[in-house]
Amino acid sequence: MRKIPARRTHRLRVLAAPVAVVMAAGIALSGCGLQTGSAYVQKVQPASIEPIPALKGVNLAVGSKDFDEQIILGYIAIIALKAAGADITDRTNIKGSDSQRQALLAGGTDVEWEYTGTAWISYLKNTKPIVDPHHQFVAVQQADAKNGITWVDPAPMNNTYAFAVTPQNQKKYNLHMISDVKRLAQTNPKAATFCLETEFTSRDDGMPGVEKAYGFTLPKQNFQTMDTGLVYTRTQEGSCTFGEVFTTDGRIKGLGLKTLEDDKHFFPNYNAALSVRTEIMNKYPQIAQLFAPIAAKLTTEEIGALNTKVTVDGDDASQVALNWMAKNGFVRSPDAKTNGQA
Incomplete structure (x- = not known):
């Protein structure tokens, strides 16, 4: 399967420090x-x-x-x-x-x-x-x-968060919903590895919140942090079992990845x-x-x-x-x- 370039295609979830935007009648574009x-x-x-x-x-x-x-x-x-x-x-x-x-x-x-x-x-x-x-x-x-x-x-x-897996890992570990991550974390913790954006590892609506909501805890070495675009390709290549993705991103289909059901409805709706x-x-x-x-x-x-x-x-x-x-x-x-x- 061909590689897809890491393009910036995700929505910014947490805003950076406010930008000084001056707009009056004569807007300074x-x-x-x-x-x-x-x-x-x-x-x-x-x-x-x-x-x-x-x-x-x-x-x-x-x-x-x-x-x-x-x-x-x-x-x-x-x-x-x-x-x-x-x-x-x-x-x-x-x-x-x-x-x-x-x-x-x-x-x-x-x-x-x-x-x-x-x-x-x-x-x-x-x-x-x-x-x-x-x-x-x-x-x-x-x-x-x-x-x-x-x-x-x-x-x-x-366009909300999700975890994606390859079809091979989905079949190998019987992964269909996020609750299955807890089972894998308990039975084969070395296989429960994640490719994540850096900020996702520390946010309440990110990995800490997922672990709390789904009842599992993993050591830090199970998490690899990287730029958004790399998450998709590294997951497809097998560098990690789970990749943090956005549900409408074209690279999910393009790379043949499968997303897990958020069966506890943890992630917010981004309609x-x-x-x-x-x-x-x-x-x-x-x-x-x-x-x-x-x-x-x-x-x-x-x-x-x-x-x-x-x-x-x-x-x-x-x-x-x-x-x-x-x-x-x-x-x-x-x-x-x-x-x-x-």
Whole structure:
């Protein structure tokens, strides 16, 4: 199986020290890591998306973080809004979660896709996730309303943590759920090895929390820490039995890895949902209706397949987004290649 390059494709779960972001009426784009992306000039025509007269000629800035999944989602939003009649400022690929969040709060962007778990824990400073994904979304929606942010009903896709194993190790050690790690840790502790990101080894919602929730403890030598991209390849190569991964990452499928069921529901839900400045949503409430059928199609499997096309195959994120939107009948485009699009 071919190796896949270690690209930065995961969501930043814990924010670094706050970035000084200065945005007033004349927003200082280059000074805060917020820049206008390469202009999205592909012409799209509405299909099931119908023009929204109120949006005609309205300029909306669409933002995203700087990893593949977020850029794909950003272009899906751009395509939908363009098809509905809006003019777009492309501010996808903002460097860092904190910069992206501050851009939305300060009006540097108007629309973005965000994750419920990220907002609940990192932005809204809660320590315990809510197990039920709907209740988690409602809690985020209500809390962030105080910050002038409106959340639109989330997609079913859940980009949360997971542990991945190779098919060979899955069969060899009979691994299907995280509870099986406890059995392996007790019966064959030398085989219960993990490839992890550095911060995951010390966080409450990382390995210490997993050990506590699932009732096992392993010595430090069972854990190897490394950059995110290396986790996938080292797990596939057999350097460790378990790799800490993100459930929608295209490298899981690309490397043929299998994820274990979180049978105790330890990890938070990271459902993606459209987040819009309330000022914009109040002016153009049709945005919610526009994105409802799009979000409904964005399952974990769907976004994982799209991520694979970008992360593994090297396809352009904007073209992948356009192909997907055309395949699902939201837009028409003479450039969209719908055959075989996942």
